[in-house]
Amino acid sequence: MLRNFTATKTVRTRSFVRPGxxxxxxxxxxxxxxxxxxxxPKPTEEHTPLRSRTSFxxxxxxxxxxAMRQAEESTKRKLIPKRMAESYVEGVLPFSSDxxxxxxxxxTWGGLRLGKLFEDLDALSGMIAYRHCEDGDVHTxxxxxxxxxVDRIDLLNPLTADKDLKLSGHVAYVGKSSMNITIRxxxxxxxxxxxxxxxxxxxxxxxxxxxxxxxKPVSINPLHVESExxxxxxxxxxxxxKRASYHRSHALSREPPTQxxxxxxxxxxxxxxxxxxxxxxxxxxxxxRSPDQVTPAETALRRVNICHPQERNIHNNVFGGYLMRExxxxxxxxxxxxxxxRPIFTSSSSxxxxxxxxxxxxxxxxxxxxxxxxxxxxxxxxxxxxxIDPLTGERQTTCVFHYAFRVKDEKKDTLKRIAAVNYGxxxxxxxxLRREQESGGAEKERQFEEFEKGRFDxxx
Numbered sequence: 001m002l003r004n005f006t007a008t009k010t011v012r013t014r015s016f017v018r019p020g021x022x023x024x025x026x027x028x029x030x031x032x033x034x035x036x037x038x039x040x041p042k043p044t045e046e047h048t049p050l051r052s053r054t055s056f057x058x059x060x061x062x063x064x065x066x067a068m069r070q071a072e073e074s075t076k077r078k079l080i081p082k083r084m085a086e087s088y089v090e091g092v093l094p095f096s097s098d099x100x101x102x103x104x105x106x107x108t109w110g111g112l113r114l115g116k117l118f119e120d121l122d123a124l125s126g127m128i129a130y131r132h133c134e135d136g137d138v139h140t141x142x143x144x145x146x147x148x149x150v151d152r153i154d155l156l157n158p159l160t161a162d163k164d165l166k167l168s169g170h171v172a173y174v175g176k177s178s179m180n181i182t183i184r185x186x187x188x189x190x191x192x193x194x195x196x197x198x199x200x201x202x203x204x205x206x207x208x209x210x211x212x213x214x215x216k217p218v219s220i221n222p223l224h225v226e227s228e229x230x231x232x233x234x235x236x237x238x239x240x241x242k243r244a245s246y247h248r249s250h251a252l253s254r255e256p257p258t259q260x261x262x263x264x265x266x267x268x269x270x271x272x273x274x275x276x277x278x279x280x281x282x283x284x285x286x287x288x289r290s291p292d293q294v295t296p297a298e299t300a301l302r303r304v305n306i307c308h309p310q311e312r313n314i315h316n317n318v319f320g321g322y323l324m325r326e327x328x329x330x331x332x333x334x335x336x337x338x339x340x341x342r343p344i345f346t347s348s349s350s351x352x353x354x355x356x357x358x359x360x361x362x363x364x365x366x367x368x369x370x371x372x373x374x375x376x377x378x379x380x381x382x383x384x385x386x387x388i389d390p391l392t393g394e395r396q397t398t399c400v401f402h403y404a405f406r407v408k409d410e411k412k413d414t415l416k417r418i419a420a421v422n423y424g425x426x427x428x429x430x431x432x433l434r435r436e437q438e439s440g441g442a443e444k445e446r447q448f449e450e451f452e453k454g455r456f457d458x459x460x
Contacts, residue, residue, distance in 0.1 A: 053119070053123075053319070054104065054105075054116055054119060054120055055101065055104075056091055056093060056120045056123070056124075056167075057119060057120055057123035057321065059091075060089075060091075060123045060124060060126070060127040076140075077135055077140050077141075077143075077218075078135045078136075078137070078140075079135070079219060079220075079221055079222070080135050080136065080221050081221060081222050081223070081224035082132050082171075082221045082222070082223060082224060083223075083224050083225075083226070083230070084170045084171060084172070084223070084225075084230055084233065084456060084458075085170075085456075085458040086131060086132065087128050087129075087131045087132035087170045087171040088128075088131075088168070088169070088170040088456065088458040089124060089127050089128050089131065089168070089169060089170070090166060090167065090168035090169075091124070091166075091167050091168075092164055092165070092166050092167075092188070093105070093120075093164065093165040093166075093167070094164050095112075095161055095162060095163060095164055095165065096162055096163055096164050096190070097164075102161055102162070104116070105117070105161070106161050109342060110161060111158075111159055111160065111161055112159045112160075112161050113329075114155075114159070114328060114332075114345055115324065115325035115326070115328040115329045115332075116325060117159075117165075117185070117201075118153070118321060118324040118325055118328060119319075119321035119322065119324060119325045120167065120321070121153070121167070121183055121185075121203055121205070121321070122147060122150075122205070122319075122320050122321035122324060123319075123321055124167055124169055124183055125147065125169065125181040125183060125205040125207060126145050126147070126207065128169050128170060128171060128181050128183075128207075129145045129171070129179050129181060129207040129209070130142060130143075130145055132171045132174070132179060132220070132221060132223075133145065133209055133220050133221060135221070141212050141213075142212065143209040143210065143211070143212060143218060143220070144209070144210040144211070144212045144215065144315060145207055145208070145209055145210075146207070146208050146210060146320075146353070146356070147205060147206075147207060147320045147353055148178065148206045148207060148208045148352070148353060149205070149206045149244065149350075149351060149352045149353065150203070150204075150205055150206075150324070150348065150349075150351040151180075151204040151205065151206055151240060151241075151243075151244040151349065151350070152202075152203065152204045152240070152244075152347065152348070152349045153201065153202075153203040153204075153347060153348040153349070154201065154202050154203070154346075154347045154447045155200070155201050155345055155346055155347065156199045156200060156201060156202060156447060156448060156451065157187070157198055157199060157200050158344075159187075159200060160187070163187045163188065164187070164188040164192070165185055165186070165187060165188070165200065166185070166186045166187075166188050166194060166197060167183065167184070167185050168183070168184050168186075168456075169181055169182055169183035169184065170182065170456055170458075171223060171237075172204075172233055172234065172236060172237025172240070172454070173223065173234055173237030173238050173240070173241055174220065174221070174222060174223040175241075176217075176219055176220070177208055177209050177210075177217040177218055177219060177220055178206055178207065178208045178209070179206070179207045179208075179209075179220065180204060180205075180206055180237040180238075180240055180241050181204065181205040181206070181207055182202075182203070182204055182233075182236075182237060182240075182454060183202075183203045183204075183205065184199070184201070184202055184203075184451065184454075184455075185200045185201035185202075185203075186198060186199060186200055187200050199448065199451045199452075202447055202450065202451045204237075204240045204244075206241070206244065229456070232453060232454075233453075233454050233456060236450055236453065236454050244350075247349075247350055247434075247438075248350075248352075251350075251431070252427050252430060252431055257427070257430050261430045261433075264430070264433075265420070265426045265429075265430065268419075268420060268426070268429075292374075292416050292417055293416055293417045293418070293419040294338075294369075294416045294417075294418065294419065295418070295419050295420075295421050295425070296368045296369060296370055296418060296420070296421075296425050296428070297368065297421070299334060299337070299338050299368050299369040299418075300334075300366065300367065300368040301330060301333060301334045301337070301366075301367045301368075302364070302365065302366050302367070303326070303330050303364075303365040304362065304363070304364050304365070305326065305362070305363045305365070306362055306363075307357060307358070307359050307360060307361050307362070307363060308359070309359055311359070312359055316359060317356040317357055317358060317359065318356070318357035318358070318359065318361075318363075320353060323353075323357070323363075323385060323398070323399060323401075324351075324401070326363070326365060327365060327367075327383040327385060327399075327401040327403075328345075328383075328401070328403060330365050330367045330383055331367050331381040331382075331383050331401065331403040332345075332403075333367075334367040334368065334369060334381050334383075335369070335379070335381050335403075335405045338369045338372075338379065338381075338415075338416075339379070339405070339407050339411065339414055339415060340414045341407050341408070341411040341414050342407070342408075343405040343406070343407060344405060344406050344407065344408070345403065345404070345405055346378070346404045346405060346406055347403075347404045347435075348401070348402060348403050348404065349402060349435050349438065350402055350435065351399060351400070351401050351402065352399065352400075353398065353399050354396075354397060354398055354399060355387070355396060355398050356398075357387050357398055358387075360390065361387050361388060361389060361390065362387070362388040362390055363385055363386070363387060363388075363398075364385070364386040364387075364388055364395070365383055365384070365385050365386075366383065366384050366386075367381055367382070367383040367384075368381070368382060369381050369418060370382045370418065370425070370428040370429055370431075370432045371418055371428070371429045371432030371433055371436070372415055372416065372417055372418045373436065374412060374415045374416075374417055375412075376406070377406050377407045377408070377409060377411065377412040377415060378404065378405065378406040378436060379404075379405055379406075379415065379418075380402060380403070380404050380405070380432035380435065380436065381402075381403050381404075381405065382400060382401065382402050382403075382428060382432070383400070383401040383402075383403070384397060384399075384400045384401075385397070385398050385399045385400070385401070386398065402431075402432070402435060404432075404435065404436060
């Protein structure tokens with residue numbers, strides 16, 4: 001059974017939401033946000049269920065849609081300091097007792113489809129952001145909340161399909177118009193005692209609030225921090241924000257690689273070129289790969305999707321969680337073919353959503369393995385998502401997704417080294433190495449420590 005929890009300073013109430021498709025709205029086919037008609041209608045009384053979303057995501061959206069129907073555009077918004085407890089939301093995926101839900105999430109190996117879980121994480125982060133931004137007046141038009149980036153997703157322990165999962169999150173840090181959202185996924189024991197839960201996943205989202213009429217960034221409620229626990233969580237959220245900002249400002253699209261990284265690229269080049277031929281014709285040196293090497297292009301896969309209305313969010317654009325699910329499924333397929341074994345997801349980071357995807361557009365996903373570490377049995381898959389205007393053929397990149405995988409120790413021999421054949425391949429390899437260094441070793445220990453330190457009890 002899914003549960004939503006709303007906490008305030010003095011009152012904490014619980015409402016139970018029945019699993020299954022919830023009601024979303026549709027006024028007419030021409031009201032969707034397509035290239036021919038750019039309108040984003042306000043919810044009406046005429047609605048239809050969206051069966052393409054998970055029951056968890058639909059239950060969150062139905063609450064937000066109800067608030068949107070009651071709102072009035074003329075009501076002026078008030079800024080009210082909010083505590084972390086007021087944005088806290090949690091829910092349970094009852095896989096141990098609900099066979100239909102377990103079937104909906106199960107993958108081919110009998111585990112869980114992480115792509116569908118990522119979809120729920122994105123919907124939950126949006127719900128948390130809305131709870132923080134609301135001013136308590138049902139007549140105030142809710143802000144337009146968009147996912148700016150997925151700063152990190154770390155899988156801390158393996159997922160099993162027969163144990164209940166608890167998803168919980170809250171606002172951890174607030175800027176002028178942006179919020180850092182921390183979401184935890186825990187595996188509940190058979191007796192349901194949350195104090196004995198096992199950490200499964202830790203994620204951080206950055207959400208941005210926009211004016212619902214002008215679509216410009218707008219000031220949001222400040223975060224009111226009182227207890228020492230809230231101050232600690234706030235500092236962790238600020239550190240996450242600073243790390244994400246640092247990685248964006250030092251991206252290879254903004255500054256050249258370091259001397260150490262340049263030396264590594266040169267070392268790779270030395271290992272795959274016929275240097276003797278340079279004395280004869282230095283302009284026609286052909287790469288020479290050993291049998292344990294493969295180029296990124298040789299690992300590439302592609303998927304093309306038409307964006308149908310069933311994939312819309314409450315603002316009538318394509319749901320960001322759908323993009324995450326589709327990109328991860330393609331990355332997982334790419335990883336499986338590359339490893340010739342079952343790939344194990346470890347982390348994802350630096351996913352920035354650059355532009356909305358209108359209904360009616362065409363999505364072109366391209367994936368490839370960009371880096372591998374044979375000694376550790378790890379590798380990285382990047383997936384680019386391009387939006388194509390079906391009327392003009394114009395292409396724009398909406399997002400580039402990065403997913404890190406590993407294989408079991410006995411399968412390390414199946415991995416091949418990635419051989420860069422051009423500067424772009426080399427730069428993508430360097431960026432993947434940076435992400436691996438951030439998520440490996442001591443960083444993983446830091447994630448476990450952050451998971452435990454950041455545990456939040458809305459009743460406290």
